[in-house]
Every structure is written in C-alpha cells, then in structure tokens.
Amino acid sequence: MPLLSTTGRRVPFALAALALTTVLTACGDSDQPPTTPTSSPSEVTVPVTAATVEVLDAGSEPREVLRMNLPVGTTQTATLVTQAVVSQQIDQQPAQDFSSPEITIPLSANVTADDPTAVVDLTLSSMTSPDATLQAALSGADGSAAGLSVTDSGAITALRLKPSANSANAARAAIEQALGQAVYRTVALPDAPVGVGARWVVRQQVSSEILLDQTTTVTLTAREGNRLSLAVDVSQTPQSPVWNLAGDAGTLNIDQYVMAGSGNLTVDLSLPLPIDGQMTVGGDQAYGDPDSSSVIRQTISNSIRWES
Numbered sequence: 001m002p003l004l005s006t007t008g009r010r011v012p013f014a015l016a017a018l019a020l021t022t023v024l025t026a027c028g029d030s031d032q033p034p035t036t037p038t039s040s041p042s043e044v045t046v047p048v049t050a051a052t053v054e055v056l057d058a059g060s061e062p063r064e065v066l067r068m069n070l071p072v073g074t075t076q077t078a079t080l081v082t083q084a085v086v087s088q089q090i091d092q093q094p095a096q097d098f099s100s101p102e103i104t105i106p107l108s109a110n111v112t113a114d115d116p117t118a119v120v121d122l123t124l125s126s127m128t129s130p131d132a133t134l135q136a137a138l139s140g141a142d143g144s145a146a147g148l149s150v151t152d153s154g155a156i157t158a159l160r161l162k163p164s165a166n167s168a169n170a171a172r173a174a175i176e177q178a179l180g181q182a183v184y185r186t187v188a189l190p191d192a193p194v195g196v197g198a199r200w201v202v203r204q205q206v207s208s209e210i211l212l213d214q215t216t217t218v219t220l221t222a223r224e225g226n227r228l229s230l231a232v233d234v235s236q237t238p239q240s241p242v243w244n245l246a247g248d249a250g251t252l253n254i255d256q257y258v259m260a261g262s263g264n265l266t267v268d269l270s271l272p273l274p275i276d277g278q279m280t281v282g283g284d285q286a287y288g289d290p291d292s293s294s295v296i297r298q299t300i301s302n303s304i305r306w307e308s
Contacts, residue, residue: 043162046180051155051188051204059198059220066189066228067152069270070118074111078273079104081305082178085282089297101131103138103174109272117157120272122146124175134174140166146179150272155188185279185304187218187230187265196223209246210254211239226269234281235260243287253290258283259300274306 083102089095105127113119124144129135144167147160159179163172190200202216214236222229236259243252263279282301288294 043160046159046161048156048158048183049205050157051202053153053188053190054201054203055190055192055194056199056201056217057197058192059195061195063193063195063198065191065193066269068118068150068154068189068272069152069226070111070114070120070150070272072111072114074109074270074272076109076271076273076275077107077308078109078275079106079307080178080182081105081307082181083303084177084181085301085303087299091294100174100177101129101134103134103178104128105175105178107273111272116151118150118152118272120148120150122148127171127175129174134170137168137170137174140164140168141171141175144171144175146175148183148272151188153189153191154186154267156183156186159183181302181304184214185232185234185263185281186274187216187232187267194220196220205239206236210243210257212236212259213239221264227275228267228269230265230267230277231262232265232279233260233262234279236281251290252287252296254285255288255295256284256286258285261302263304265306275308276306278305279303 081102081104084100086098086100087095088098105124108123108125110121110123111118112121122145124146125142127138127141129138141164143164145160145162145164147158147162148156149158150156161172161176161179163175167175184204184206188202190198194200198220200218202218204214204216206212206214214234217233219231220228221231236257238254238257241254243254245251259281260283261279261281263277265274265277265279267274280301280303282299285298285300287296287298
C-alpha cells in the first residue's frame with residue numbers, strides 16, 4: 001500500500017521504505033562489507049572484503065617490493081576527519097538533507113601483535129563536531145576503542161569497534177561510519193617491485209545494501225625512505241541494475257549510479273595509519289520504482305582527511 005508523501009501524493013512503498021531508512025546506506029555506510037559482523041557484548045568485529053592488486057606500470061628504477069613493517073610496540077597518533085553530505089529528492093518534492101555532520105576523531109594507535117598480520121589497537125578521545133547535537137552525543141564516548149588487522153601489503157582485513165559504556169547511539173553510529181569510510185579509503189600495495197611513477201589498481205567489493213565493485217587507481221608520485229606519496233582515484237559501480245531493499249521492502253531499479261572521486265595519501269611503511277591526506281568521493285544516483293514512474297534521486301559527497 002503506497003504511503004502519503006509530505007505533499008499529500010502517494011509514494012510507492014519501496015520509495016517510502018528507502019526514504020524512511022538510513023539513506024547513508026547508499027553513501028557513507030555503503031563502505032561497509034556485505035557480511036554479518038561478529039560481536040561480543042562489548043565489541044563488534046567487522047570483516048573487510050579482500051582486495052586484489054594489479055600493477056599497470058612498474059614505474060622508474062630503482063624498484064622495490066613495498067611492504068609494511070609494523071613490529072609490536074609501534075605507536076602513532078593521528079587525527080581522522082570525515083563528513084557525508086547527502087541530498088535526497090522523491091519525484092518533484094522538495095529535496096531533503098540527510099547529511100552526516102563532520103566529525104574529528106583523534107586516534108592513538110598501538111601495534112599489539114605482528115604475526116602474521118599486524119593487530120593495531122586504537123583509542124579514541126576528545127572527539128569533536130561543529131554540530132551541537134552530535135557534539136553532545138560524543139561527550140560520553142571518550143575512551144571508546146577500535147582496532148585494525150593490517151597485512152604487510154597495507155590491506156585491512158578486519159575492523160573492531162568497542163564503544164565506551166557511556167557512548168550514545170548517535171555517537172556510536174557516527175564513529176562506525178567514520179572508521180568504515182577510512183577503512184575503504186586505504187590503499188593496498190602490490191606484490192611486484194615498483195618505483196616512483198608506478199600505477200596499480202586495487203579492486204574490492206563494498207556495500208551492505210547495494211553490492212558495489214570499487215576500483216582504486218593508485219600512483220606513487222614520490223618516495224623518501226619509508227614515506228610514500230600516493231595519488232588516488234576511486235570509482236564504484238553497482239554489480240546489479242536492481243537494488244533489493246532490506247526487510248523485504250521491495251526493489252528499486254538503479255537508473256543512474258555515479259560515485260567517483262580522487263585525493264592523495266601520505267603513508268609511512270613503519271606506521272599503521274596514514275600520516276596525511278584527503279579524499280572526496282561523490283556523485284548522483286537515481287532509483288526508480290518498478291511499479292510506477294516515481295524516482296528517488298540522491299546527490300552525495302563523502303570526504304575524509306588525515307592529519308598528523
């Protein structure tokens with residue numbers, strides 16, 4: 001049975017279901033794996049889909065196989081800043097803003113295991129947001145923890161989340177979304193020797209609602225010892241032209257899906273987190289109800305920034 005829109009028109013059930021669920025499943029939270037998290041009463045472990053790497057150009061001599069070196073006891077401090085801007089419109093109704101406010105998360109990293117995969121424990125503290133509501137929610141989240149499992153290629157294979165006991169739901173959701181974006185904006189290194197100017201492609205499946213193929217093209221623009229400067233281009237493509245909505249809410253045709261962007265990262269092979277960089281990925285999507293002419297449109301921009 002169609003639902004009434006804010007203008008009094010009837011909206012097909014599938015579109016209404018999408019509008020009433022979190023539209024960030026098509027943007028910020030799309031960077032979550034299509035697998036079910038495992039959890040304990042206080043900690044959730046989210047598997048991260050495997051990435052494959054293909055070298056397009058080995059670059060100039062000298063060339064070397066680049067590998068992370070993260071012995072137990074390695075520590076680092078870094079700050080992660082993320083934001084998701086989302087505008088959604090159903091047919092000719094006024095556009096609605098479903099954006100997620102900017103959140104700044106200072107991170108203290110400590111490598112607690114390194115064989116065969118590095119285990120990185122993260123402590124989150126003094127988190128801030130210019131949005132007063134989110135800032136109030138973050139006030140009880142100090143001392144929240146997270147963690148990463150990192151291979152020697154730099155690929156992340158798991159994300160652990162352990163919110164503090166006093167974390168409000170809004171704070172937990174914002175932190176999970178921010179760290180999820182960060183995980184799927186990391187760069188895996190190739191197995192083959194490469195030098196400055198090298199280009200490689202990282203392919204990975206992302207999304208919990210729409211299954212997406214993500215392609216990340218990386219260029220090694222400079223190297224100073226362990227420090228790598230990387231230019232990064234990202235694009236996402238749906239695996240299917242149909243979106244099966246959660247909860248048996250129906251299906252939508254994916255009439256348009258553009259999600260692409262670029263940025264840069266500076267990484268140190270001896271440190272677990274990027275030390276600098278920024279990236280913005282966004283685009284326009286349109287979803288049509290198969291039983292009517294109604295269309296829902298979204299314009300999305302996700303940004304991420306790393307600071308030392």
